[in-house]
Amino acid sequence: MNWRVPLSDLDFDSAEREAALNVIESKWLTMGGVTQKFEAAFAHMVGARHAIAVSNATAGLHLAVRAIGGGPGDEIILPSLTFVATANAVLYQGAQPVFCDIVGERNFSISPPAIEASITPKTKGILVMHYGGYLCDMPSILDIAARHNLAVIEDAAHAPGTSLEGRGAGVWGDIGVFSFFSNKNLAIGEGGMITTRDDDLAEKLRLMRSHGMTSLSWDRHKGHAHSYDVVDLGYNYRIDEIRSAIGLVQLGKLERNNERRRKLTELYRAHLIKLEGISIPYMDHPGVSSAHLFPIILDHSIDRAVFMDSMKASGIQTSIHYPPIHTFTYYLKIFGEIELPNTEEVGRREVTLPLYPTMTEDQLALVVDAVQDSLSKAAI
Numbered sequence: 001m002n003w004r005v006p007l008s009d010l011d012f013d014s015a016e017r018e019a020a021l022n023v024i025e026s027k028w029l030t031m032g033g034v035t036q037k038f039e040a041a042f043a044h045m046v047g048a049r050h051a052i053a054v055s056n057a058t059a060g061l062h063l064a065v066r067a068i069g070g071g072p073g074d075e076i077i078l079p080s081l082t083f084v085a086t087a088n089a090v091l092y093q094g095a096q097p098v099f100c101d102i103v104g105e106r107n108f109s110i111s112p113p114a115i116e117a118s119i120t121p122k123t124k125g126i127l128v129m130h131y132g133g134y135l136c137d138m139p140s141i142l143d144i145a146a147r148h149n150l151a152v153i154e155d156a157a158h159a160p161g162t163s164l165e166g167r168g169a170g171v172w173g174d175i176g177v178f179s180f181f182s183n184k185n186l187a188i189g190e191g192g193m194i195t196t197r198d199d200d201l202a203e204k205l206r207l208m209r210s211h212g213m214t215s216l217s218w219d220r221h222k223g224h225a226h227s228y229d230v231v232d233l234g235y236n237y238r239i240d241e242i243r244s245a246i247g248l249v250q251l252g253k254l255e256r257n258n259e260r261r262r263k264l265t266e267l268y269r270a271h272l273i274k275l276e277g278i279s280i281p282y283m284d285h286p287g288v289s290s291a292h293l294f295p296i297i298l299d300h301s302i303d304r305a306v307f308m309d310s311m312k313a314s315g316i317q318t319s320i321h322y323p324p325i326h327t328f329t330y331y332l333k334i335f336g337e338i339e340l341p342n343t344e345e346v347g348r349r350e351v352t353l354p355l356y357p358t359m360t361e362d363q364l365a366l367v368v369d370a371v372q373d374s375l376s377k378a379a380i
């Protein structure tokens, strides 16, 4: 489909191309000096002591659940209004995801009182997700975690370059996990980053990223080691140098691009707030967001399928973030029916509009016009 305004688009130019070509010419393709540079630069940006690059955020979340000791018999509290990878990572470890409701239609983040109500003697940790790059209520969540001695993992897939009270996503919890999938704010195709301030967790995560091996090919190439031992069951969750090189270029653009996304978000809000039939979440969010997504909620009087079809007919791509995980066939089969009223309400009525840093104000105006037109067509 040839969209007039796609849901997202890359900000790539000759810098990404040159960075990739330089790696190819260097003939060192997998984790090495470029990845180390990317990790150091990312850790600096987030304010984390350690950053560990991985093949994707799903792998990073798996390692995070493993690193906090999550396994059979343990429960991990998490939202259902997230990408399925968040919960899958818990299942990979044989632990039990305990789905928890969100705050409501104005804030799609996990609800701290709902977290507290879900705690049992089996609870091992809390896995939060910073929806759209708007940080969860981390002060309240850390307070709950401290009172119940629980680990906290942040799924920060949407949240590079965000903060709350001056503290970055990825350094509130014990471990943060970022995604660099193609549609993310920092996009390299496939890739992710784990952050932590804890030296022991960092050591564990590094080992498990590469088969539990005590030295990497890069160390041996550099003459730092002759052989290696395997001290734990690990995986191949490594990243390669081409993607790290692209990541470094994208990291350099992150602040400017997040700022542009925030500006576009303000423009959207100024136009859309006047329309009948929709509401806009996170209007009074206190943090600095990455504005990864621009979600709206349709009133009960609007048919979402008709609305989205009408947007499509105008050449505007829209999406849904997210169909709740607990309603998927696979999860229903394992856990049966679970009631999460706020999550289900948002899952039924949310629509995500296009937002990306290279989007022009003319394109934004096209989207706004199409929203207005589609609302009238989709009125029940």
Ligand SMILES: Cc1ncc(COP(=O)(O)O)c(C=O)c1O
Pocket: 056, 057, 058, 059, 082, 083, 085, 086, 129, 155, 157, 158, 178, 179, 180, 181, 190, 191, 192
């Ligand atoms: C909230 C969330 N968590 C996890 C992931 C998984 O990221 P990746 O595709 O890098 O494995 C994504 C990516 O789409 C996501 O949006």
